[in-house]
Amino acid sequence: MKSPFVICGATGNVGYKLAEALLAAGEPVRAIGRERVRLSPLAAKGAEPWPGDIEDAAFLGKAFSGARGVFVLIPPKHNAPDFRGYQAHVSGSLVSALAKAHVPRIVTLSSIGAHLTEGTGPILGLHNLEEKVNNLPNAGAVHLRAAYFMENHLWSIPVIRAQGVNGSPIRPDAAIPMVATKDIANEAARQMARGSFKGHEVRYLLGPADLTMSEATRVLGEAVGKPELNYVQFPEDGFRHAMSGIGMSRSVIEAMIEMQRGFNAGKIRPSRERDAESTTPSTLEEFANAVFARAYRAAA
Secondary structure, eight states, rough: OOOOEEETTTSSSSHHHHHHHHTTOOOEEEEEESOOOHHHHHHTTTOEEEOTTTOOOHHHHHTTTTTEEEEEEOOTTOSSSSSHHHHHHHHHHHHHHHHOOOOSSSEEEEEEETSSSSOOTHHHHEEEEHHHHTTTTTTTEEEEEEEEGGGGGGGGGGHHHHHHHEESSSSSTEEEEEHHHHHHHHHHHHHHHHSOOOOOEEEEEEEEEEEOOHHHHHHHHHTTTOOOOOOOEHOOOHHHHHHTTTOHHHHHHHHHHHHHHHHTTTTTSSOOOOOOOOOOSHHHHHHHHIIIIOOOOHHO
């Protein structure tokens, strides 16, 4: 019997699709998530559900035991009072458990900008995660530095419905690579299923093209029957007020604003030029019609 692959964040956008891809390929999967009920769809497909807290190193040590490979990430926690402290604690728990279980193969969900040491908001926590994983002895790692998730646009649906515009503090003309999470999951599955890793490797996943928020908004608008939909750059104070109204902590809000400033300044970019390997296939038009439009209608 083959040793399992362990998927952290198995109920999230990337983790769920990754677990599905591995299961479809006949691989044994151990799925980690906060709640057993949310793991039940994967369990029905053959995954071994492991409900628990990713901040708990002892739990992770047991979950990683005997694993052929582990997919790790730092899940969002929008109410964290000290977001950097939360990220440091999670990355410490993950690496402690990886070391204890002697996991030979590790894939991390990282981000463009993870090569930078300041001015990136939540991405700084991924920089630190990469460094900690790289310091593990006798373990190979692939860091998937993904672009801006297309799924992030789903957060705009309440604004579009309430105000008739799309917006955020990101400049309308800031060109950003945007990637579908299914493409991240497919690459993660490919990396986990290939032969033994050697050393530490970075792979960028940048979607098919860089897009400005104005260009992205036109695509999203056309998918929901609003071809005239405009993008507006919201003031930071307005963003702070809106996010605090949905329960986001001040620490998380300030980290998000720092990241948005990094996009505006052109600072948060890949450390190397786009090429065939880093260009992924799913277009924003495909995402908008298959995912965004359905979520928009469901929010009516």
